[in-house]
Amino acid sequence: MNTTTSRSLQTIVLVLIVLGLIGLALGGYLTPLSRIFVNPIIQAQAWITSRYQAVQSILSASEDTQLLRQRNAELEAEVSRLQTQIIELEQQLSETKILSALVDFARANPEYRYQAATVVATDPSPFLQYVIINIGSDDGIRRGMPVVTQQGLVGRISGVTAGAARVQLITDPNSSINVRIEPSGALAMIVGQITGDISLEMIPQEADVNAGDLVLTSGLGGGFPANIIVGQVSGVRKRDLDLFQRASVQPVVDFSKISIVLVITNFKPIDYGPLIPSE
Amino acid sequence: MLATLISIPIFGILIVLQSTLVNHLTLLQGTADIILLTVIAWALHQRVKTAWQWSIIAGLVFTFASALPFGVSLIAYLTITAITRFMRRHTWRIPLLTMLVLAFIGTVVMHGFSLTAIKLSGNPIPVMDAIGLITLPSILLNLIFAIPIFAIFNDLANWLYPEEIEV
Numbered sequence: 258m259n260t261t262t263s264r265s266l267q268t269i270v271l272v273l274i275v276l277g278l279i280g281l282a283l284g285g286y287l288t289p290l291s292r293i294f295v296n297p298i299i300q301a302q303a304w305i306t307s308r309y310q311a312v313q314s315i316l317s318a319s320e321d322t323q324l325l326r327q328r329n330a331e332l333e334a335e336v337s338r339l340q341t342q343i344i345e346l347e348q349q350l351s352e353t354k355i356l357s358a359l360v361d362f363a364r365a366n367p368e369y370r371y372q373a374a375t376v377v378a379t380d381p382s383p384f385l386q387y388v389i390i391n392i393g394s395d396d397g398i399r400r401g402m403p404v405v406t407q408q409g410l411v412g413r414i415s416g417v418t419a420g421a422a423r424v425q426l427i428t429d430p431n432s433s434i435n436v437r438i439e440p441s442g443a444l445a446m447i448v449g450q451i452t453g454d455i456s457l458e459m460i461p462q463e464a465d466v467n468a469g470d471l472v473l474t475s476g477l478g479g480g481f482p483a484n485i486i487v488g489q490v491s492g493v494r495k496r497d498l499d500l501f502q503r504a505s506v507q508p509v510v511d512f513s514k515i516s517i518v519l520v521i522t523n524f525k526p527i528d529y530g531p532l533i534p535s536e
Numbered sequence: 537m538l539a540t541l542i543s544i545p546i547f548g549i550l551i552v553l554q555s556t557l558v559n560h561l562t563l564l565q566g567t568a569d570i571i572l573l574t575v576i577a578w579a580l581h582q583r584v585k586t587a588w589q590w591s592i593i594a595g596l597v598f599t600f601a602s603a604l605p606f607g608v609s610l611i612a613y614l615t616i617t618a619i620t621r622f623m624r625r626h627t628w629r630i631p632l633l634t635m636l637v638l639a640f641i642g643t644v645v646m647h648g649f650s651l652t653a654i655k656l657s658g659n660p661i662p663v664m665d666a667i668g669l670i671t672l673p674s675i676l677l678n679l680i681f682a683i684p685i686f687a688i689f690n691d692l693a694n695w696l697y698p699e700e701i702e703v
Contacts, residue, residue, distance in 0.1 A: 378552070378555035378556050378559075378601075379555055379556075379560075380555070380559075380602050380603055381551065381554045381569075381571070381602050382603070383559075383562075383565055383567045384661070384666065385603050387602075387603045389555070389601075425603070430654075430659055430660075431654070431657075431659040451565065451661055451662060451670070452565060452665070452669060
């Protein structure tokens with residue numbers, strides 16, 4: 258009986274102690290005490306975990322590095338391919354813009370038939386201003402045909418082979434073209450210079466020519482059709498003792514960047530040489 | 537025979553390079569003339585026996601590509617080859633210096649012939665402007681290009697004409 262009573266008492270005391278501890282824990286009174294025990298455990302866990310992860314990363318590093326290198330190479334190749342594509346697209350865009358401008362020019366001047374050509378080379382002699390284009394007699398190109406861009410006059414065909422033609426630029430020192438100056442309507446002659454520029458010669462003294470005036474082909478002489486823009490007067494030299502005025506002209510075509518041109522194929526230059534009386 | 541035949545593709549490539557790339561490397565209005573420099577570098581080599589053939593082919597190729605009056609470049613290159621062969625006989629083992637001197641003389645000769653032909657064909661080209669704007673800058677550019685071209689064609693000549701060693 259005594260034994261049974263003492264065991265019961267022990268059980269009751271234990272239950273009370275447990276309930277008391279639970280009550281204290283729920284009341285937050287055991288937190289400082291638990292910190293003392295729990296914190297070292299957590300720190301130990303953190304230390305072991307970090308060491309484990311370090312060892313794991315060392316073991317798996319070679320495989321990751323290999324994958325990263327492979328991925329990096331793939332991305333670099335992709336970047337290179339995209340850069341090439343961008344350059345190609347920019348070139349196509351540039352060509353499309355030029356061709357679009359040429360089409361606009363052709364629509365604005367429907368009386369002529371045009372053949373587009375690419376400039377492939379320049380004359381190897383520095384004394385001459387000629388370019389070679391990639392169409393020739395097989396494409397209907399003939400000597401003397403005028404060559405233009407969407408901006409204005411370029412020159413004329415001076416030699417033809419089956420697949421290529423040589424164009425004498427208006428800047429060639431041997432080139433001379435009859436022009437008309439607007440708004441005065443004065444007739445003059447555009448002559449190429451050794452510097453690659455062009456100048457207006459033989460302007461009548463009485464003509465009222467000013468900087469900014471437009472220079473167009475006059476059609477006289479039969480070498481070029483009329484009303485193709487050549488350039489703009491940039492300066493006039495007039496001296497009372499001279500027979501004619503002279504002027505410098507800024508060409509509308511940038512000859513250093515010329516890449517695509519139009520050949521006017523239905524214009525036949527007139528050779529009036531036989532009509533000039535021989536002395 | 538091989539040394540002569542090989543000049544055809546070489547000058548074909550050179551005229552393409554001249555008319556597409558070298559012509560855009562201008563100083564004022566002057567440009568280098570890599571065909572002229574090749575003719576000089578080839579004729580300057582002691583063991584080369586095809587200098588005249590090379591200058592004829594160079595002249596014909598240039599004539600084909602240029603609007604200069606027919607035969608001007610051919611006559612100019614033959615004259616330059618003659619001057620080069622003369623200089624080669626009278627100089628002693630200083631080909632690089634001779635190459636530079638000949639680049640200068642060759643440019644003057646080539647431009648002299650070109651200017652004369654253009655003037656004779658009725659073009660009122662101002663000679664002093666041409667010298668100042670074209671010839672003098674071209675001389676400078678040719679002197680710059682002379683050294684690499686000499687090195688390339690000296691190696692080619694050594695390959696085509698190996699030195700004979702007496703055993």
